[in-house]
Amino acid sequence: MSVLSQIKQPLLLFHLFHSDGGAKFDKQLRGKYFNSFNIQYSLIKNGCCYDNEVYEATFKSTKTQFVTGEILMTLKY
Structure with missing residues (x-):
């Protein structure tokens, strides 16, 4: 199943x-x-886990501080 579907x-x-x-x-x-x-x-770039660390920290802050009460989807592909 496509993630976008x-x-x-x-x-x-x-x-x-x-x-x-x-x-x-x-x-x-x-x-x-x-x-x-x-x-x-x-x-992220292949083999560069440090890229992802910054993104994940940013999105965690966004989700906990700015999107309170909203339901967010995690899509599996």
């Missing part, structure tokens, strides 16, 4: 997407969806 809301509502799925995930989705819908994305 799990999203129930219109993709036009999304402004930011984060994944630590690496280059394969980037190639499959970036050209096909992200650019079409003007979605900003963050993806």
Whole structure:
């Protein structure tokens, strides 16, 4: 199942997407969806766990401080 097929809301509502799925995930989705819908994305480079550490810390802060009371989805691919 495609990760994007799990999203129930219109993709036009999304402004930011984060994944630590690496280059394969980037190639499959970036050209096909992200650019079409003007979605900003963050993806780590293969073998560079330090990239992901910064993203994860940022998203954790965002989720706990700014999105209180909202239900956030984690999509599995």
